[in-house]
Amino acid sequence: MSNLGKRLKDYREMLGLTLKQVNEQTGITNSRLSKIERGQLVCPPADLKKLARIYEVKLISLYLEAGYIDNGDLMEYQLFFKGINELDDEEKQHIQKQIDFIISRKRNSEDIEGGQGLCNLD
Known part of the structure; x- marks a missing residue:
């Protein structure tokens, strides 16, 4: 299980959501999310965005953990958005x-x- 997958599963379980409930809210199939949580499938950015919304977590932290962005990418914007x-x-x-x-x-x-x-x- 990948760190990101474990983290996503932990968020889901902390909210008491089943795979089916997440599917109903995001359109991500049960089997797809299960594979993502077990680290057998890479979670695309669009799915991370959906999951961040229902899990009520910051999308940026998920993108960092997934490797879609790195701290260098953030530095460029941090000064602008201070x-x-x-x-x-x-x-x-x-x-x-x-x-x-x-x-x-x-x-x-x-x-x-x-x-x-x-x-x-x-």
């Missing part, structure tokens, strides 16, 4: 909209510079 816990959801959404706008503007600029936004006048 203090984000002090913001409410509305403030976070506002910041996300600003980020989306800047990215969109940058992509449009790159498209124009690459000739994708120019008319052919020949």
Whole structure:
């Protein structure tokens, strides 16, 4: 049994959930989850996200343990998101909209510079 598999099984059992109940809430089949818990099958990121939600655990810790990200990946974002816990959801959404706008503007600029936004006048 892998450490991640054991941890997932422990979370499920602490909540008193059966494999069938997890299946009903996530769509992950009983046999698939059983194999994941025994370390016979790698748990894909999408399944980890579903399990984190129903087990009420932080997805980031599961991604770290599964090896999908490492501490180096986190370092890049920790500086940027320093203090984000002090913001409410509305403030976070506002910041996300600003980020989306800047990215969109940058992509449009790159498209124009690459000739994708120019008319052919020949």
